[in-house]
Amino acid sequence: MSKRFDLIIRQGMLVCPEGVTKADVAVNDEKIVEIAEEISGEAKETIDAAGKYVFPGATDGHVHFNDPGRTEWETIATGSNALAAGGGVAYFDMPLNCTPCTLDAKNFKNKLAVAQRDSLVDYGFWGGLTPKNLDKLEELAECGVVGFKAFTCFSGIEEFERMDDYTALVGMEKLAKLGYPLMVHCENAEIVSALTARALANNKTTVRDYFAAHSPITEIENVSRMISFAEETGCKLIIAHVSTARAVELVTQARNRGVDVSCETIGHYLILTDDDVERMGTVAKCSPPIRDAQNQTKMWAKLLNGEFAFISSDHSPCDPKLKDGEFLKVWGGISACQTTLSSLLTHGYHERKVPLVDIAKLTGQNVNEVFKIPGKGKIAIGFDGDFALVDLNQEFTLHAEQLFYKHKVSPYVGSTFRGKISQTILRGKTVFKDGKVVSKPIGKHLKPLV
Template sequence: MPEAFLSDRIVTPQGTRPGALLIEGERIRAICNTAEIPPDATIHDHKTRAILPGLVDTHVHINEPGRTEWEGFRTATRAAAAGGYTLLVDMPLNCLPETTTVPHLEAKRAAATGQCLIDWAAWGGAVADNQLDLEPLAQAGVPGFKCFLIYPGCDGFTMIDRRQLEAALPHIARTGLPLLVHAELAGPIEAVAPTLIDRDWTQYSTYLASRPAAAELEAIDLLLRLCRQYGFRLHIVHLSTALALPLLAAAKTEGLPVTVETCPHYLHFAAETIPDGATLHKCAPPIRSATNREQLWQGLADGTIDLIATDHSPCPPEMKRLDTGRWDMAWGGIASLSVALPIIHTEARRRGFTLDHIARWLSAAPARLAGFETEVGSLLPGREASFTLFDPDTTHTITPEDLHFRHPVSPYVGETVTGKVHATYLRGQPVFTNNSFSSSINGREKKAHLGG
């Protein structure tokens, strides 16, 4: 029997419209006018709420297996469901073992079994010495690869130098899958280090100075030259500096296969307002100035930046070193899965953007990056009936009770936002409704299929 979800704001690729989202089983049957609803349909009236496609987050650190005291599939997918997400793509590091071989991927699959409230996929890792593992990982179903050009913070996932990267790129190019890169080079960071020895490391300005924009700019310049040479799909993760936007815009105009993401923390916070010792704000690259933030929003507006991903990177609270407030000793990562949508909606609306923009940045574009756009990311007939009911006009202050991930600490606690997730549906079934979670565990792994 079909079900009809009524709304005055159904966000489709053709624009936001009133009507009914008609679903049957696990799929969207139609988006129609209310007069076209079949007489046997069950009606769900949500006219005061917007219906968005289920959000897709392509930059999440689930940390399982091996570090479930940091997060884990159960808590990450619950937090994501509360945030309107229906698909997470897990990063290959901070778990033990790292997802750098097919056996390690199978270990992750075993850890996820029976735990996931929503769907998930896993990026493969490109590290110093696993070039021959990359194509087998692609055949096993990873949608792409992630690498670091700088020490990633955990010893097991090794950074990759230029020689090692060039050895990996022919393998990656043959798969046709994207390479996601943490684009910072160590040279500019090492160059400023001697000037910071006697600085006060409880001050945010010291940490900001320790990760100069030049580290990103030099890395992106190198990557674009390699992209031009090897013809692989390049994706720049967590862009923090707007100084790179002209370089990236020129690469896109040239026709290079380059996509770019930024994150909620770069679009919401600004260096000038981060208190000293407030290490919950630590991430790498760092949060930069308010002027830089506005330029990142302009990059989203003109299409230089394609999507927004959370880079949800939690850890046990003691690793944030709130007791000392020392930025050099704190773990770099911001947890945000359950609150990213209202944060982005608040900031976007202030700047004149609409729900159509948000659906593109948080659903359609990340689904396309991971290669799942024919199934998820847009409200279209035949697609999976995965969607979120969102109250765009509700204003509230974020509390720890809103977070739902393993450790309810985040720099977003205390922020006042406009917009709240009312419900999240995965393939036609509610997984989160009015602050309650489904008892059914129906999340599945999505796998890439090479050659189509």
């Protein structure tokens, strides 16, 4: 009797961990069950992927969908649609800028209920670590957070307080015992706030004044201090959205001497420069800020050298009104979760020969491995039938109407990409195809195996 499958994707170039090969892949009951040059048998659905590249769907380790509570900025519904349009099958949502923030079990459950109802794709949640919730870490761990997030500087949101050194020490001791990673937004609060206050007092509010108040030393100093805390406590540390090559170097050196530390970077730091931000304006404001071209060249070298754990979007949208004003004063955060994979194909693979396998790992497999999410992130037997079908050589210019974000605003609007996502498949089911979301929300909660 011939074999029967739910789905067979035929003759695509499969981007597997071991390399890129032309093959068929079959899915049954949401899982990959066979990979072979030619799979014989029937399927309820067959996709002809000849001429396309088949990536494992991406997992974005760092987004702010702002739901519940700040749904006028973004929602889980719109954010997860955008993610799927960019080849994403899963995301980990940050504990802020939703409100209330995810600082205890009650608010975790509130967010979970929204995602169960509205998320097109799979999701995990970060818990927060602030001076106010040191006694809530256990209950958040029990809820199934992927890890904890803290800021050493002002987070932009009053109710998500910065982590002082006492909280860092006690928090990391607790997380080391619980076995959960801490991700830290590293910028020196004293320097940033003093330089910002001085700039404001002197009416210096331009993009260059913002860069000066968040100069590289604010990140470098802070990364080295957080590494010391991790080394002493044994807590697994992930540096959030690292922007300077010098900070990456500190992380690599520490890891080489045995500290459990790694770093995430964000597409912006690889694709845009300070001059681009100056030209684009507040739409490209984020923190830490986007650095100069020289730093960017070094960041690509670090990427090719395997020094980043994973690459996320740090999708942090807001009501566009909050971007209207003087650069130093407006909201910091960039909308980008729809474009990470296409960006890396364009600027990584096509421009710099970054291997496709590395891009697949940086946008999916590694994230799931770092956070111990079972069965996700690669094209392999037993893993979820998650795929992004890509026309690797197709060029397209991004128009605002193509964005699924609540607000069709992004510094990448108007950019030309090479590498277009034509279809996204989550656990064997197509959720996005030819520019359209084609499924109701089917996301499920991803819990780490801690």
